[in-house]
Amino acid sequence: MSISKKEIKSIIVGFRFEKAFRISDVMGEMFDKILHDSSSPFSTEFFPRFEERGSLDKSLINTDFDHFFRITTSDIIFKYSIPEDCDDIEKEFKWFKDDACAFINDQIIKSYKIRNLMRAGIMFGHEIEAENVGGIVLERMTRDTDEPINDADQFALRFGKKDSTIEGMTKLGVDDFMNKISIIQQSDSNHYEISYDFQYHFNPHCHNISDWNYEPFVSKSMASLENYFYKTISPLIESPVEAK
Amino acid sequence: MKNPRKTHVGKSPAQKNIYRQKLKRPMVIEATYELEEDITTDSPQINDENVKSTTNVFTERHYSPENKKETDYKKILGAILQTVLGIVVAIAITVLSYMAMNLNREVGELSQKLEAEKDKITRNEKNIQELKAQKNKLNEMDKNIALITERINFLKK
Numbered sequence: 001m002s003i004s005k006k007e008i009k010s011i012i013v014g015f016r017f018e019k020a021f022r023i024s025d026v027m028g029e030m031f032d033k034i035l036h037d038s039s040s041p042f043s044t045e046f047f048p049r050f051e052e053r054g055s056l057d058k059s060l061i062n063t064d065f066d067h068f069f070r071i072t073t074s075d076i077i078f079k080y081s082i083p084e085d086c087d088d089i090e091k092e093f094k095w096f097k098d099d100a101c102a103f104i105n106d107q108i109i110k111s112y113k114i115r116n117l118m119r120a121g122i123m124f125g126h127e128i129e130a131e132n133v134g135g136i137v138l139e140r141m142t143r144d145t146d147e148p149i150n151d152a153d154q155f156a157l158r159f160g161k162k163d164s165t166i167e168g169m170t171k172l173g174v175d176d177f178m179n180k181i182s183i184i185q186q187s188d189s190n191h192y193e194i195s196y197d198f199q200y201h202f203n204p205h206c207h208n209i210s211d212w213n214y215e216p217f218v219s220k221s222m223a224s225l226e227n228y229f230y231k232t233i234s235p236l237i238e239s240p241v242e243a244k
Numbered sequence: 245m246k247n248p249r250k251t252h253v254g255k256s257p258a259q260k261n262i263y264r265q266k267l268k269r270p271m272v273i274e275a276t277y278e279l280e281e282d283i284t285t286d287s288p289q290i291n292d293e294n295v296k297s298t299t300n301v302f303t304e305r306h307y308s309p310e311n312k313k314e315t316d317y318k319k320i321l322g323a324i325l326q327t328v329l330g331i332v333v334a335i336a337i338t339v340l341s342y343m344a345m346n347l348n349r350e351v352g353e354l355s356q357k358l359e360a361e362k363d364k365i366t367r368n369e370k371n372i373q374e375l376k377a378q379k380n381k382l383n384e385m386d387k388n389i390a391l392i393t394e395r396i397n398f399l400k401k
Contacts, residue, residue, distance in 0.1 A: 173248030
């Protein structure tokens with residue numbers, strides 16, 4: 001069993017910023033812009049429904065296609081689910097980067113002056129159908145012990161790997177870093193959700209998003225998917241071991 | 245404070261090394277979005293059941309007796325400061341008013357003295373004028389006496 005872009009089911013982009021209660025006053029206006037503005041890649045067909053979890057947490061949702069756009073006083077999160085009949089994942093990536101991310105960056109974060117960004121992240125969600133992935137991973141970890149484990153239920157594994165950034169290496173007073181989080185989680189007996197969360201942490205917080213360029217970040221996240229994530233995860237989950 | 249993202253000051257090799265060391269520190273892994281709380285699994289219908297009460301505002305600062313005490317303490321401290329400040333301001337206003345009244349009185353007295361001096365000067369000027377006039381008359385009389393004396397002497401001769 002190996003993993004590739006073919007198994008991608010969803011892409012999530014999220015921005016976390018210092019809690020700003022002002023956002024709750026302009027949430028309605030933001031949603032109007034998302035649904036009706038000419039610069040928006042979304043529409044009322046894309047998000048036919050609206051959900052509210054109190055006045056500080058609201059979302060536009062599409063339950064049929066499993067998309068959502070969530071705005072809270074500290075987060076902006078957009079989840080795009082890849083259509084089941086998709087035959088060109090690169091085209092989906094391009095739309096996500098050039099249209100969706102560009103709109104969120106320019107028309108939402110910049111326009112509504114969302115300040116003090118703490119983190120930006122892009123998460124690629126995969127879903128695989130496989131037998132005993134947890135057992136395979138655990139067998140690799142415990143093969144040299146007295147009682148190796150080669151079978152597991154409710155399996156979950158999560159680890160991060162921090163990396164330097166150009167800004168962190170070159171600018172005095174800036175210690176920004178990347179965090180590449182890999183998550184393997186069993187959803188039912190033979191289905192696993194495998195996610196790659198590519199995060200950029202701002203240290204100190206980024207006062208204005210204009211001080212940061214989102215495009216290389218999105219491109220790097222997509223490149224890192226193949227250059228790092230698949231190379232790390234595929235060997236970990238391949239070579240199935242028979243369940244006891 | 246300058247925005248370090250806009251400055252163009254680079255890092256020295258030692259500073260770069262410190263930065264790399266910082267990356268090794270452990271941190272809590274927090275995903276961009278937690279899959280467990282997938283909101284799309286909730287009922288999507290817009291009705292009253294979905295509109296849950298807001299709790300986020302209050303989770304920021306939980307109630308505890310310490311909080312209450314701190315609040316009371318701050319209130320009392322504020323009230324004391326306000327009272328002290330009020331008293332200081334009142335005293336300052338009273339002192340300033342008293343000083344202003346004193347000053348006013350002194351100015352009045354000086355004005356009166358000045359008027360009296362002016363009157364004296366005017367009187368003296370008048371006296372001088374009168375004395376001058378008298379002196380002129382005396383001079384005239386002297387001249388007349390000299391003339392009469394001269395005529396008497398002529399007549400005697």
